[in-house]
Amino acid sequence: AQKITQTQxxxxxxxxxxxxxxxxxxxxxxxxxxxxxxxxxxxxxIFLIYQGSYDExxxxxxxxxxxxxxxxxxxxxxISASQLGDSAMYFCxxxxxATSSGYSTLTFGKGTMLLVSP
Amino acid sequence: xxGITQSPRHKVTETGTPVTLRxxxxxxxxxxxxxxxxxxxxxxxxxxxxxxxxxxxxxVSDGYSVSRSKTEDFLLxxxxxxxxxxxxxxxxxxxxxxxxxxxxxxxxxGTRLLVL
Numbered sequence: 001a002q003k004i005t006q007t008q009x010x011x012x013x014x015x016x017x018x019x020x021x022x023x024x025x026x027x028x029x030x031x032x033x034x035x036x037x038x039x040x041x042x043x044x045x046i047f048l049i050y051q052g053s054y055d056e057x058x059x060x061x062x063x064x065x066x067x068x069x070x071x072x073x074x075x076x077x078x079i080s081a082s083q084l085g086d087s088a089m090y091f092c093x094x095x096x097x098a099t100s101s102g103y104s105t106l107t108f109g110k111g112t113m114l115l116v117s118p
Numbered sequence: 119x120x121g122i123t124q125s126p127r128h129k130v131t132e133t134g135t136p137v138t139l140r141x142x143x144x145x146x147x148x149x150x151x152x153x154x155x156x157x158x159x160x161x162x163x164x165x166x167x168x169x170x171x172x173x174x175x176x177x178v179s180d181g182y183s184v185s186r187s188k189t190e191d192f193l194l195x196x197x198x199x200x201x202x203x204x205x206x207x208x209x210x211x212x213x214x215x216x217x218x219x220x221x222x223x224x225x226x227x228g229t230r231l232l233v234l
Contacts, residue, residue, distance in 0.1 A: 035223075037225075043227070043228050044228065105176065110159065110160045
């Protein structure tokens, strides 16, 4: 079973509008972290925002906010006032409790391609 | 800028040849990772390191080996490259301020590898 599911292969939004990119996750751990990364056409992976499982408030970073619904196991990324430069692939990722070796790693979803039109 | 560089940035090689990719970081981070990115799969962890000479396998480690003889360098080796290893390879680093803390990973620019 997939640990991270991004159900939207592609999304379209007009400039200046808000858009929500969906992410659901599957874990039995109590302590975990959720991340969003942006990958523009140039290829680099850019960290956007982080939400810890114990954080009571939704994370925000400028125009990015994370709509965290723990009971539903969802961690949707909301981009307000979209800009042309937001056109990119967006990846949701989860970090679970440390493994038996003592160190935890990231599991990524397959991504959502966002296209922002003028 | 997390001070991560990868070399080479692009490489074309033939099936059966050995290939080594290098990840170099300048900020003394303890943890380093190698991922591969393929269409429809997102990023998948190949190997990671939690210190000099301390490494462990990730999800897709078959056909790959790693070495870390210095804090700043993490090498990924394809002993005998196959066409299925054509991919984009990313190195990442993270730093735990507190043991077990859920730290953020920062990525290098990536290496595009084509195995013919």
